[in-house]
Amino acid sequence: MDFTDAPIDQTSATNLAEQQLTLALVDTANDRERYAAWHNVVNRGFYGERDDEKDVEFLLNAGAYRRTTGVWDAAEAGVDPVATVSTWSTPLSVPGGTVPTWAISAVTVAPTHRRRGIARNLIEAELRTAAACNVPVAALTASEATIYGRFGFAPAARVSKITIDTKRASWAGPTPTGRVRFIELDELFEQGPAIFERERLQHPGEIELGELLWSGTIDYRPGKEDKAKDIRAIQYTGAAGEVQGVAAYRVKEGSDDKLTASVLHLAAATDDAYAALWRFLLELDLVRVLEADLRSTDEPVLWQLSDVRAAKVAPYDHLWLRIIDPIAALEARSYSRPVRLVLDVVDPLEFAQGRFLLEVNDAGSASVSHLTENAPADAGHLALSERDLAQIYVGGASATALHRAGRITELTDGAVAHLDAAFHSPVAPRLGIWF
Ligand SMILES: CC(=O)SCCNC(=O)CCNC(=O)[C@H](O)C(C)(C)COP(=O)(O)OP(=O)(O)OC[C@H]1O[C@@H](n2cnc3c(N)ncnc32)[C@H](O)[C@@H]1OP(=O)(O)O
Known part of the structure; x- marks a missing residue:
């Protein structure tokens, strides 16, 4: 059974019905109103902004392939659900290959309905549905580290936030012969997933990147250029002109008046692209601090700096897995x-x-x-x-x-x-x- 065809889990549906709550899938192909409402409830759950028409258009195109599940309370007027979850099956990189994995995202329960067992019913339903679809692993990124252990999830891959004092460290890595150049955000949007895809298979713990996740990663959505005016994008091409890596970053004044370059993402399919893009970022004039989050705990750039103490590395839990x-x-x-x-x-x-x-x-x-x-x-x-x-x-x-x-x-x-x-x-x- 494909993940999109699986029916709603009856055990959780029955449990929730005892509280006059209905567990149901949103028909993303035909019910735009319900999908828009569902997504706005997700935004509200994470204290984000409301979507406009352009957002809904983008989200429907980029996110319709997922299982979009909600819980509706018969006592509430309108189409807003009181709880949400979004799931899909994706290959997860593991040493030597990939494993089909049930990705779980957008878990929210409205503050009006919290601590009544709704999230428990949602998560357990997803695990049972994944098992019914023969998907052996479930994965998520957690808003709080205290929620998911009770459902059998554990932090399986940590990442680091790296902060580099760029005046203290100079480049001590190799000098690739290709070229770094600026690109427009729509080029970045198009090129990124293919580079990420090549890189993904080299790193256990990565999942497939579609338009929706890439858009969230680089904080840019086509049609919403006004929200991304401060994002700059670069690309590395090898000697034959082939694109091997891309990066997006913002420069802003940090808390202590130092200009800080924050890397939204750096994707490199080759070691040359990796070195060239990091070097470019490290050598930005006027910038005093370079920060990059969601990096590996064993990042090669640390060994490409003239002074290893110029970098502060803060690791934390990020990928949570559950063996089904x-x-x-x-x-x-x-x-x-x-x-x-x-x-x-x-x-x-x-x-x-x-x-x-x-x-x-x-x-x-x-x-x-x-x-x-x-x-x-x-x-x-x-x-x-x-x-x-x-x-x-x-x-x-x-x-x-x-x-x-x-x-x-x-x-x-x-x-x-x-x-x-x-x-x-x-x-x-x-x-x-x-x-
Ligand atoms: C993969 C992701 O999407 S991560 C994002 C998770 N969502 C958020 O952080 C958004 C804001 N928070 C919420 O929407 C909700 O508070 C949720 C989803 C975290 C919890 O929803 P609820 O319906 O209140 O949870 P529910 O009542 O089912 O609780 C299930 C269990 O988790 C525990 N729990 C619930 N929330 C939390 C929390 N924030 N921290 C620690 N434990 C929690 C409950 O105590 C309960 O424990 P028990 O069954 O072992 O006694």
Whole structure:
């Protein structure tokens, strides 16, 4: 079953009906009024501005492919829902490939209806629907770190906010022979997704970028140029003239009167583009501070500065994952070491519950089976929660650290070290966008 065809989850629909609430999908192809209302409720939920006609036009074109779900209260007049959620299936980059993933976004519950279990019903419905569509992983970016652990999500990839004192550091990286030039925002809008797409597959933790997410990333929507007057865009082309990278930035006065260049996004499909775009930004005249958010925790630019202390790096949780089907999820990625491990996974919501034998061959491919009997004596053995599994899944967390934190239990000697060695990703996972 495709994610767009899946019906509304009956368990949550029944639960919500007890409060005279209706769980339903918005027909984005035919019901413009309801979609516009739904989106304005999302904006209100995140304290954003109301949409105008141009926004609705853009959002309908760029966002209609998603499952647009709302909750309506029979006691409320009009078409505004009291809760919203937007979901779609997307490939998530994992070491060695991608895994189909249920992306969850735009979760809001109106302040008039908060803490009545509406969000719980929405999220659990999405997990059940993803399972029914055979999508083994769910993903989200969280407004607050305290909400989603109870649903089995864990912070699987951290990102960094990097702040560079540009007067202290000069460029110490390579000098590519291609060219950096300014481009208009509509060119940036067109070129970005293809570059991002090439870059995405090199980084575990990234999801596919469509127009809607790209527009949010660069803070620009076609037809809304007036809102983006201060955004500048650049492009790097290689010696043969092919576009290899793009970046967008704003320069403004920071709190201490220093001109600050804030990078909205830098996408580089090659190391040359990466170096050329960072160098351009680092050498902007008059600018004293360069800041870039949603960067990797292992960003090469830190090793391209003459003074490493010129950069402050602040890491934080960003990509949250939830394992729905451990067999499909674990078989979708590759591993850094051959191992034979039994994982006893405890999951209060039962999606990932069970004993699994993970066998990784010399080529790093896994075969995973569900065990109903005792763990084989010749395999390493561990016990962990569904959240621990999600946290280590793309290589963004250390199993050793989770073991020392009292979360992963080692049932045979050395099993944690084997788990760590196998799950390690040479490229630090990251997610360079919000969704
Ligand atoms: C993926 C995303 O879209 S992230 C964006 C999340 N949305 C926002 O931050 C927008 C503003 N906030 C909201 O719209 C709402 O407060 C929501 C969506 C966070 C919560 O909606 P509610 O319907 O009030 O949540 P609900 O009543 O279902 O609570 C479910 C559980 O989460 C807990 N919870 C709800 N909100 C929060 C919170 N902000 N922080 C910590 N725990 C929370 C509840 O205590 C409850 O816990 P329990 O069931 O384990 O006892």
